[in-house]
Amino acid sequence: MDGSGSMWGQIDGVNKIVIARTVVGQILADFPPDENLGLTVYGHRERGNCADIETIVAPGPNTGAEILEAVNAINPRGKTPMTDAIIAAAQALRYTEEAATVILVSDGIETCNPDPCAAARALEEAGIDFTAHVVGFDVTEAAALAQMQCIADETGGQFLTASNADELSDALSKVTATVQAEPGPIAALVTFRAIRGEDGPEVTSNVVWQISGPEGGLIEGGAATSRSAFTTDLKPGKYTVIARDVAGNSEGTLNFVVVEAAQTVTVVLPVPQPDATIAAQDAAPIGSTIPVEWTGPNNARDYISVAALDQTETSYVNYTYVSELADKGLLMPPTPGTYELRYVSSANNTVLATRPITINPIEVALTAPTTANAGESVTISWDGPDYGRDYISVATPDGNGDAYINYTYTKDGNPLDLLMPSEPGEYEVRYILAQDNTIMARAPISVQDVGATLAAPDTAAVGETISVDWTGPNYDRDYISVAKVGDAGGQYENYSYVKEGAPLPLLMPSEAGTYEIRYIIAQDNVILASQTITVEEVGASLTAQSVAPLGASVVVDWTGPDYTRDYISVARVGDSGGQYVSYTYTESGAPLKLLMPSQAGDYEIRYILAQDNVVLSRHPITVEPVKAKLIAPPSAALSAQTVSVEWDGPDYSGDYVSISKTGESGYVTYAYTNAGNPLTVPLPDAAGEYEIRYVLGQNEVVLGSAPLTVTAD
Numbered sequence: 001m002d003g004s005g006s007m008w009g010q011i012d013g014v015n016k017i018v019i020a021r022t023v024v025g026q027i028l029a030d031f032p033p034d035e036n037l038g039l040t041v042y043g044h045r046e047r048g049n050c051a052d053i054e055t056i057v058a059p060g061p062n063t064g065a066e067i068l069e070a071v072n073a074i075n076p077r078g079k080t081p082m083t084d085a086i087i088a089a090a091q092a093l094r095y096t097e098e099a100a101t102v103i104l105v106s107d108g109i110e111t112c113n114p115d116p117c118a119a120a121r122a123l124e125e126a127g128i129d130f131t132a133h134v135v136g137f138d139v140t141e142a143a144a145l146a147q148m149q150c151i152a153d154e155t156g157g158q159f160l161t162a163s164n165a166d167e168l169s170d171a172l173s174k175v176t177a178t179v180q181a182e183p184g185p186i187a188a189l190v191t192f193r194a195i196r197g198e199d200g201p202e203v204t205s206n207v208v209w210q211i212s213g214p215e216g217g218l219i220e221g222g223a224a225t226s227r228s229a230f231t232t233d234l235k236p237g238k239y240t241v242i243a244r245d246v247a248g249n250s251e252g253t254l255n256f257v258v259v260e261a262a263q264t265v266t267v268v269l270p271v272p273q274p275d276a277t278i279a280a281q282d283a284a285p286i287g288s289t290i291p292v293e294w295t296g297p298n299n300a301r302d303y304i305s306v307a308a309l310d311q312t313e314t315s316y317v318n319y320t321y322v323s324e325l326a327d328k329g330l331l332m333p334p335t336p337g338t339y340e341l342r343y344v345s346s347a348n349n350t351v352l353a354t355r356p357i358t359i360n361p362i363e364v365a366l367t368a369p370t371t372a373n374a375g376e377s378v379t380i381s382w383d384g385p386d387y388g389r390d391y392i393s394v395a396t397p398d399g400n401g402d403a404y405i406n407y408t409y410t411k412d413g414n415p416l417d418l419l420m421p422s423e424p425g426e427y428e429v430r431y432i433l434a435q436d437n438t439i440m441a442r443a444p445i446s447v448q449d450v451g452a453t454l455a456a457p458d459t460a461a462v463g464e465t466i467s468v469d470w471t472g473p474n475y476d477r478d479y480i481s482v483a484k485v486g487d488a489g490g491q492y493e494n495y496s497y498v499k500e501g502a503p504l505p506l507l508m509p510s511e512a513g514t515y516e517i518r519y520i521i522a523q524d525n526v527i528l529a530s531q532t533i534t535v536e537e538v539g540a541s542l543t544a545q546s547v548a549p550l551g552a553s554v555v556v557d558w559t560g561p562d563y564t565r566d567y568i569s570v571a572r573v574g575d576s577g578g579q580y581v582s583y584t585y586t587e588s589g590a591p592l593k594l595l596m597p598s599q600a601g602d603y604e605i606r607y608i609l610a611q612d613n614v615v616l617s618r619h620p621i622t623v624e625p626v627k628a629k630l631i632a633p634p635s636a637a638l639s640a641q642t643v644s645v646e647w648d649g650p651d652y653s654g655d656y657v658s659i660s661k662t663g664e665s666g667y668v669t670y671a672y673t674n675a676g677n678p679l680t681v682p683l684p685d686a687a688g689e690y691e692i693r694y695v696l697g698q699n700e701v702v703l704g705s706a707p708l709t710v711t712a713d
Helices: 016-030 064-072 082-092 116-126 142-155 165-177
Strands: 037-042 053-060 100-106 130-137 159-162 188-196 207-212 218-221 230-234 237-245 250-258 263-269 277-279 283-285 293-295 303-308 318-321 337-345 350-360 365-367 371-373 377-383 391-395 406-409 416-419 425-433 438-448 453-455 459-461 465-471 479-484 494-497 504-507 513-521 526-536 541-543 547-549 553-559 567-572 582-585 592-595 601-609 614-624 629-631 635-637 642-648 656-661 669-672 679-682 688-696 701-711
Touching: 016 064, 016 130, 016 165, 037 064, 037 082, 053 064, 053 082, 082 100, 082 116, 100 142, 100 165, 116 130, 116 142, 130 142, 130 165, 142 159, 159 165, 188 207, 188 237, 188 250, 207 230, 237 263, 250 263, 277 337, 277 350, 365 425, 365 438, 391 416, 406 416, 453 513, 453 526, 479 504, 494 504, 541 601, 541 614, 553 614, 567 592, 582 592, 629 688, 629 701, 642 656, 642 688, 656 679, 669 679
Parallel strands: 100 130, 130 159, 188 263, 283 350, 371 438, 459 526, 547 614, 635 701
Antiparallel strands: 037 053, 188 230, 207 218, 207 237, 237 250, 277 293, 303 318, 303 337, 337 350, 365 377, 377 416, 391 406, 391 425, 425 438, 453 465, 465 504, 479 494, 479 513, 513 526, 541 553, 553 592, 567 582, 567 601, 601 614, 629 642, 642 679, 656 669, 656 688, 688 701
């Protein structure tokens, strides 16, 4: 049953989980009490956990009241791992041993298992007689409906949908009606055959068969026969067959399931393996790399492994391919004990040769101070194997080997520097073997608090740079910050590194308010000291004309803080502080010149604080249109090469008179207005229809135009 968070959704004003509780209660009232019935729920305990699946009531007779009590207690909250929930329910029903039926009620798409269809197919293939009926409750999403249909189809079950309480009751009644006693099993004809290796030839003689039934007893045996094929009738259930190859002195074992249909069971006998040998030392220190000599088939990806005695053939602690063994050697385990070196053939993952080896402990020692200041780098001496990527760490005493606060590789020297935690407390310095992060030695160390002081003014102006005196540990990358009261240590408005000296400059925020100046340890951004400072508003004023022609440079007088990179801008009304059409830095003096926009309209002249582009003062200005007139002949012959143009316009720096193709932007030829009046403008190289244009140098705005026809002669 779906206990995911979506079950709090409503149908006709009633939560789906409430509807489900009511309908389940009705179904349980009519369900035969002697039938084995259980309850598995998912998504009912934790949010976001795909493993939140629980069989609350194990399958059994007379469980109706217990199931109803459990359903009424469900508090939906999590994800929808419906596929894994079906698997859990099937396992509770021992689906591989006897017939089993699961009824799934869900209101949404699978959110955990990537392939519900494949999982349902696997259940059907592994089960004796497994069926999953699916009821989609208030499901409209096409992908979800397809998933549910597939689960039912793959297991021979029914898929029904329900959009309200009555339809849910009807759907559950239909699927529960199909759950009834199964008829007695019917024996099936089973044929047994043996082959040599996967997809290998059939073994045609000297095979002895032994079959064990569901209860473990011997079902059928036989002496060596002239053929490998062996046929018998078996009832449905789980069996084990052993085929012994008398001539090859080998055997194969297979577990199989009989269903009510004729079938063939094929047992794979091992392929005779080539010889292999291993030569290596009898003992080695933990974590060491040893040379290994070998003989064997040398197939691609054959390998020599070191494994615990109880590990399976293909399990290992470490391994090296035989093709790389001469160069790399074989890494020994990080734990003392008796192990086995193995030559493993990649052809069929078979061990061809073994050799015992004893892994001995090694002595590792640490010399470290018993106390240190928080954030301090201390000197550690060590005695150990110094294997590649071994390291010295500092950690809390209860942490695992891979849990550390700081570390330094042993390759960095002996002694070496190790950074202490930023928080006072009791810690351990450790020698860590890189392999499996094995702790080889420990030394306790007490990390003590470290202090700092600050001396700064109580008030400052917005954007002002103040002087801050300080004392503190002066660790690398420590800094003095200004931050909002209540912000975390790593949050700030501005900062300066303590390496700049004491006292040091610190830029105040661009907004007025109450802040804190802080000494921050760079490691973990720990606040060692703080002092409150009030940042006060700073004023500015602007004096300029209220109307100006477009593209003109106007004179602006101003007062203000004149911080580095402050500027006077002209911007559209409503634009943010960092947006502008043009600007001039205040360092240019007061008064200064400011270029007006190339488009007419209402604008603002602004004093801008460079930090965060804060607007300190505004002055409205209207930019008015500017027109230009052109006097030129309406036509000219190519042979003339130039045309004389009289003009009347603003004559701003960069303005020019151009000849352009009619209807097109840009120009073919041009001459700057500062060259005189009238202007001599070169003609285009080709005859055609053109325009003579007066163009504002700023943003290439056309202020006036006149037609020009260029003729061929």
